[in-house]
Amino acid sequence: MSPDCLNCAAPITQNFCPNCGQKSTTHRYSIKHFLIHDFIHSVWHVDKGILFTLKALFTRPGHSVREFIQGKRVPYFSFVTLILLILTVSGLIAPYTHGNMSDLMPQESRTMMNDLEKFISGHPKLILIIAIPIYSVFSFLWFRKARLNFSEHLVLNSNRIIVELIAGLLVSVLTIFYTNNIVLAFLYFGMLSFLALMYNIWFFYQFFSGFNYTKKALLFRSILVPMSYYLLSFLIGVVFAIVKIKH
Numbered sequence: 001m002s003p004d005c006l007n008c009a010a011p012i013t014q015n016f017c018p019n020c021g022q023k024s025t026t027h028r029y030s031i032k033h034f035l036i037h038d039f040i041h042s043v044w045h046v047d048k049g050i051l052f053t054l055k056a057l058f059t060r061p062g063h064s065v066r067e068f069i070q071g072k073r074v075p076y077f078s079f080v081t082l083i084l085l086i087l088t089v090s091g092l093i094a095p096y097t098h099g100n101m102s103d104l105m106p107q108e109s110r111t112m113m114n115d116l117e118k119f120i121s122g123h124p125k126l127i128l129i130i131a132i133p134i135y136s137v138f139s140f141l142w143f144r145k146a147r148l149n150f151s152e153h154l155v156l157n158s159n160r161i162i163v164e165l166i167a168g169l170l171v172s173v174l175t176i177f178y179t180n181n182i183v184l185a186f187l188y189f190g191m192l193s194f195l196a197l198m199y200n201i202w203f204f205y206q207f208f209s210g211f212n213y214t215k216k217a218l219l220f221r222s223i224l225v226p227m228s229y230y231l232l233s234f235l236i237g238v239v240f241a242i243v244k245i246k247h
Contacts, residue, residue: 006071022074030151053077057163061199062206065159069152079159083129086165090125090172097175124168128161131229135160138228139204142221146211160203164196200226 005012010019017024053076056064068076136153148156171187178184204222213221 007074020074028149028152030149049075049077050082053079053082054162054166057159060206061160061163061203062209065156065203066207066210068159069148069155079155079162082162083158083165086162086169087125090165090169093169093172093176097172098179125165128164128168132157132161134232135225135229138225142224142228143204143208143211143213145213146208156207160200163199167192167195197226 003011005017005020005022005024007022008017008020010017012018012024015024016022053064056076064076132154135157136150139157140148140150140153171184171192174187175184201219201222204225205218208218208222
């Protein structure tokens with residue numbers, strides 16, 4: 001039991017903080033706790049704090065997620081529930097949207113795509129979810145000095161994708177009312193991709209600024225995490241294309 005609340009810093013002597021109500025025994029994240037507690041609890045309970053959490057993810061994403069992982073959890077909405085809500089809304093509006101990412105490409109580009117590229121372009125939100133453990137491997141490797149366990153990297157990268165999921169949801173909503181493929185393709189493949197890269201770098205830079213990295217090392221490693229993921233994606237695409245050509 002900590003002598004002070006990790007959420008509001010008030011002194012505590014019992015199981016709960018008398019000031020804000022947070023438990024005195026916050027835990028480090030682990031796979032077991034994530035599956036048994038957070039996932040099940042998040043599916044069946046909707047807590048307060050969704051607006052606070054969204055504001056934090058758009059204005060101070062790295063700092064807020066670091067605070068959450070280190071114990072300040074009362075104000076924040078469950079990241080699992082938030083991801084499930086976004087995916088549910090995306091599924092509900094899917095029948096009314098006009099096509100997906102692959103439909104926005106010129107016909108000649110679509111005919112040249114392999115099966116992997118078609119799957120990726122047709123399921124961008126699913127790819128973001130699949131990318132969580134991959135990003136976590138790279139953030140774990142490039143920021144080893146932070147001494148976070150792999151489960152904590154899974155948590156921080158799960159929070160990181162929420163803004164990207166929301167951005168994709170907004171573009172999907174836009175396609176219901178607007179069908180200019182040139183503009184929509186620019187939003188999908190140009191603006192959103194660039195903003196996602198900048199957001200990821202900003203997120204990692206903020207998050208790991210609390211772990212005694214120099215500013216240069218912090219920026220360099222924050223760039224290396226998404227670049228490592230993009231390089232791996234490119235190499236997988238090349239291998240997949242070569243295998244398909246040989247067959």
